[in-house]
Amino acid sequence: MYTEPQMVPNPPAPNQAIFIDAELCTGCNTCVDVCRTDVLLPNPETGRPPIVMYPDECWFGGCCVGHCPVPGAIRMEHPLNQRIGWKRRDTGEYFRIGMKNPPPPNTRPPVGYDPEQRMELCI
Amino acid sequence: MGGAAEYPYPVVYGKENDVEADVLILGGGVAGCHAAVSAAKRGARVVVVDKGPVIRSGSGGAGVDHWHGACTNPCSTVSPEEMIEMTLYGDYLLHWEFGNGITSYILFKESYDALLDVEEWGVKVRDVDDEFKGAEFRDEKTKLMFAYDYDARHCIRVNGGAGIKVAYYNEMKRLGVQIHDFVTVTSLLTEGGRQGGRVIGATGVSVRTGEFYIFKAKATILTTGVTAGMWIFSTELNGAASSHGDPNDTADGTAMAWQAGVELTLMEKASPMPVSGGFAYPMYGTGNAHNTWYACTMVDANGKEIPWVDRDGRLLTTVSERYHDAPGQKAFFNGPDLPYEIRSPRLIPDLPERIKRGEYVLPLYADLPSMPPHERRAIWGLMVGHEGKSHIIYTTYGKAGFDPDKDMLQTNVMPPDRYFFYPYWNTMGPRQWREGPGGGGVFFDWDLKTNLEGLYVAGTAGYAGGNHAGSASTGRYAARKAVAYADTIEWLPVSREQIEREKARVYAPVTRSEGIGWKELRAGLARIMQDYCGEYKNEETLGMGLQWLDSIRESEAARAYARNPHELARVLECYSRLTAAEVILRASLERKASSKALGFNRLDYPQMDPPEWTKLVTLRLEEGEMKVGEHPVDYYLKAPYASSFEDNYREHCGP
Numbered sequence: 001m002y003t004e005p006q007m008v009p010n011p012p013a014p015n016q017a018i019f020i021d022a023e024l025c026t027g028c029n030t031c032v033d034v035c036r037t038d039v040l041l042p043n044p045e046t047g048r049p050p051i052v053m054y055p056d057e058c059w060f061g062g063c064c065v066g067h068c069p070v071p072g073a074i075r076m077e078h079p080l081n082q083r084i085g086w087k088r089r090d091t092g093e094y095f096r097i098g099m100k101n102p103p104p105p106n107t108r109p110p111v112g113y114d115p116e117q118r119m120e121l122c123i
Numbered sequence: 124m125g126g127a128a129e130y131p132y133p134v135v136y137g138k139e140n141d142v143e144a145d146v147l148i149l150g151g152g153v154a155g156c157h158a159a160v161s162a163a164k165r166g167a168r169v170v171v172v173d174k175g176p177v178i179r180s181g182s183g184g185a186g187v188d189h190w191h192g193a194c195t196n197p198c199s200t201v202s203p204e205e206m207i208e209m210t211l212y213g214d215y216l217l218h219w220e221f222g223n224g225i226t227s228y229i230l231f232k233e234s235y236d237a238l239l240d241v242e243e244w245g246v247k248v249r250d251v252d253d254e255f256k257g258a259e260f261r262d263e264k265t266k267l268m269f270a271y272d273y274d275a276r277h278c279i280r281v282n283g284g285a286g287i288k289v290a291y292y293n294e295m296k297r298l299g300v301q302i303h304d305f306v307t308v309t310s311l312l313t314e315g316g317r318q319g320g321r322v323i324g325a326t327g328v329s330v331r332t333g334e335f336y337i338f339k340a341k342a343t344i345l346t347t348g349v350t351a352g353m354w355i356f357s358t359e360l361n362g363a364a365s366s367h368g369d370p371n372d373t374a375d376g377t378a379m380a381w382q383a384g385v386e387l388t389l390m391e392k393a394s395p396m397p398v399s400g401g402f403a404y405p406m407y408g409t410g411n412a413h414n415t416w417y418a419c420t421m422v423d424a425n426g427k428e429i430p431w432v433d434r435d436g437r438l439l440t441t442v443s444e445r446y447h448d449a450p451g452q453k454a455f456f457n458g459p460d461l462p463y464e465i466r467s468p469r470l471i472p473d474l475p476e477r478i479k480r481g482e483y484v485l486p487l488y489a490d491l492p493s494m495p496p497h498e499r500r501a502i503w504g505l506m507v508g509h510e511g512k513s514h515i516i517y518t519t520y521g522k523a524g525f526d527p528d529k530d531m532l533q534t535n536v537m538p539p540d541r542y543f544f545y546p547y548w549n550t551m552g553p554r555q556w557r558e559g560p561g562g563g564g565v566f567f568d569w570d571l572k573t574n575l576e577g578l579y580v581a582g583t584a585g586y587a588g589g590n591h592a593g594s595a596s597t598g599r600y601a602a603r604k605a606v607a608y609a610d611t612i613e614w615l616p617v618s619r620e621q622i623e624r625e626k627a628r629v630y631a632p633v634t635r636s637e638g639i640g641w642k643e644l645r646a647g648l649a650r651i652m653q654d655y656c657g658e659y660k661n662e663e664t665l666g667m668g669l670q671w672l673d674s675i676r677e678s679e680a681a682r683a684y685a686r687n688p689h690e691l692a693r694v695l696e697c698y699s700r701l702t703a704a705e706v707i708l709r710a711s712l713e714r715k716a717s718s719k720a721l722g723f724n725r726l727d728y729p730q731m732d733p734p735e736w737t738k739l740v741t742l743r744l745e746e747g748e749m750k751v752g753e754h755p756v757d758y759y760l761k762a763p764y765a766s767s768f769e770d771n772y773r774e775h776c777g778p
Contacts, residue, residue, distance in 0.1 A: 012358065012359075013358070013359045013360070014361060014362050017362060033176055033304070034176050034178055034179050035175075035176070035179075036175040036176065036179055036180055036184060036369070036370070036371065037175065037363055037370055037371065038175070038305065038330060038331070038689060041130075041131050042131045043131075044129050044131055053689075054689070055362060056358035056359070056362050056363075057358065057362060057363045057370070058362040058363060058364070059362065059363045059364050059369075059370050059512075060361065060362065060364040060405065060512065060515065061179070061184070061185040061511075061512045061515065062185070062512065062514060062515025062518075062519075063179045063184075063185065065515060065518075066285075066514065066515070067179075076515055076519065077519075078361070078405055078408075078519065079360070079361050079362070081360055081361065082361050082364075082404060082405050082408075084404060084408060084409045084410075084532070084533050084535065085533050086410075086488070086525055086530040086531055086532045086533055087488055087530065087531050087533065088529055088530055088531075089426075089490070089492045089493070089529060089530065089531055090529065095523070095524055095525070095530070096523075097519065097520065097523045098523070099523075102523050102524045103523075103524030103526075104524060105521060105522045105523070105524055106521040106522075106524060106525060106526040107521065108504070108521065110285070110504050110505070110507075110508030110509065110514065110517050110518075111254060111282045111500065111501075111504045111505040111508060111509070112247045112252070112282035112283040112505070112509070
């Protein structure tokens with residue numbers, strides 16, 4: 001809620017490269033230690049989600065997502081200016097990343113993916 | 124985040140840590156890690172230092188989908204000799220006559236061996252799950268899968284490449300390699316602290332705690348990658364992804380080598396495939412026909428298919444033909460503008476004209492659903508899915524509902540002329556030159572040794588460096604040479620005076636409370652490069668650029684502040700960039716001719732590639748003075764070396 005005006009600096013863009021689900025996150029800080037550009041800082045409060053301190057230095061490599069031991073605890077979102085769409089060949093419908101009512105997800109994993117070795121392969 | 128949060132790491136600026144290594148490796152990317160494992164297996168005490176986390180760092184840290192130059196695999200129809208003949212003078216990395224025969228030949232000789240190494244360490248390489256049984260690109264006996272040229276079979280698809288750095292990391296841990304994550308290397312230590320002296324280690328600073336590191340080494344391997352992100356800087360559009368490659372390619376290696384007196388060459392070279400900084404789309408993330416997407420069918424907005432032709436302009440009527448050599452062709456490579464001998468099938472080259480005439484209507488789409496199932500799955504699932512940074516694309520698009528069996532991914536809309544070049548996601552905006560591999564860098568010999576005793580180079584830190592496989596191959600080769608050298612020499616004392624000088628330099632920004640931050644400094648340096656050393660330059664602009672750099676060095680740069688170790692590392696990167704910018708400008712001044720191969724346009728010397736300038740100009744510092752030298756482009760086949768690649772390799776490759 002921002003009904004009361006505040007005096008704050010402009011947010012860095014991208015505003016928030018990754019979103020951490022505070023309910024799912026265990027505060028293990030694995031993502032902090034695999035981030036290639038040190039975007040995340042551990043929360044001073046043990047067990048709490050890390051702080052996305054430098055989203056403007058995010059490379060969008062997705063290592064944090066790949067190494068997170070809790071599926072779904074981190075979501076990466078490419079900034080709006082990085083989003084593209086696609087056309088369904090048979091119907092001509094146009095969809096895009098980030099649209100309001102997206103089509104059902106396609107959950108087929110990439111080639112070589114082994115769910116048992118998720119951490120080992122880091123995917 | 125509003126306001127300042129409590130800094131979570133203990134900050135101990137200046138606290139010294141002493142580390143000793145037989146072989147010290149600066150940079151823990153693919154080249155550094157392959158070197159580390161090779162050296163450790165030979166019994167050396169190995170230390171790896173990286174500004175990021177080695178488990179994921181480096182240009183190839185996010186993955187690899189195809190392994191170049193693997194021509195010694197049992198299915199290949201081309202030999203290393205044939206590969207070097209075909210590629211060096213018209214290289215598929217577009218070095219043309221300025222390519223490097225040493226690293227190219229090492230790639231062709233050892234690429235497949237390096238791939239077998241990583242397979243042994245746990246990376247899935249073959250189609251062991253038989254997902255592609257019967258596919259044209261799969262060899263039934265070895266289960267190897269090939270990319271691009273299904274006849275010559277010199278490039279191998281890697282179906283577990285997204286986790287390759289993890290495999291490297293685990294193997295290094297197993298062998299007891301000492302890894303220093305999140306420590307940025309700031310300078311090379313030399314004998315007596317003297318420029319041009321034997322390299323005896325390096326200094327570093329923790330990007331989290333600010334601690335100081337003194338690394339003493341018998342042999343050092345520089346694997347710090349390319350000098351990227353020099354021309355455009357903006358985090359506003361897409362963060363650090365505005366740099367096509369690794370945002371940690373911050374010119375640190377170039378700067379520390381320069382200060383130590385290392386000979387650098389081709390620093391004036393621009394990348395053959397400039398990208399558009401923050402204006403680009405995510406890599407591999409828009410509809411495309413080439414590179415990792417080879418050879419996807421493309422259609423226009425009305426579903427009209429864009430034809431493919433072979434090197435002779437002959438129309439190809441089937442998808443399969445796009446993966447086969449033209450009649451009489453030995454092998455092909457994929458790239459936008461390759462010489463006839465090695466040119467791959469491609470979309471009709473006059474596509475831009477036909478778009479302008481209205482024959483094809485924008486936007487274009489990658490028609491994955493119409494591709495044969497194995498090819499579709501290889502493009503979206505194997506290539507996109509394992510290539511660097513593409514795994515997150517695959518999963519993000521999938522979650523958003525993208526289905527390659529039904530959907531055609533859009534190509535970003537650009538001016539028609541731009542559709543001649545690819546990959547399309549690089550799009551059209553201000554040019555970020557020299558982003559990828561293949562730029563200038565450290566000059567070296569058949570031992571991958573620099574002009575300084577004790578200092579070796581591997582990966583893209585060397586000039587005309589290559590790709591993932593090239594980094595792995597040169598890493599394992601350099602390690603053999605470094606270990607052999609380390610076995611023969613004694614420790615030398617580190618110069619205390621050099622340590623104190625470096626500490627004063629690196630910690631100065633934390634003592635300042637006003638001035639400018641690293642982002643403004645970096646954007647300012649990028650502006651100098653755009654204006655005075657951009658696509659077109661002359662004696663006057665280059666001279667002014669140097670004048671600006673000097674002025675910035677004593678003014679804004681001397682006032683740059685850092686409020687914590689993270690910011691300190693970023694300011695130090697700017698200092699590296701300042702040095703690298705100066706080297707690039709000086710190298711540009713020394714080349715008094717234009718060159719297509721170097722992407723180098725001198726308005727005051729417009730003649731393209733006059734024969735007398737087909738040479739390497741080198742620069743180095745000696746007692747603070749710049750020394751200019753030159754070598755023939757094929758110095759590696761001239762005295763004191765043998766005249767054939769095979770003989771040189773046999774003599775130098777090591778046990």
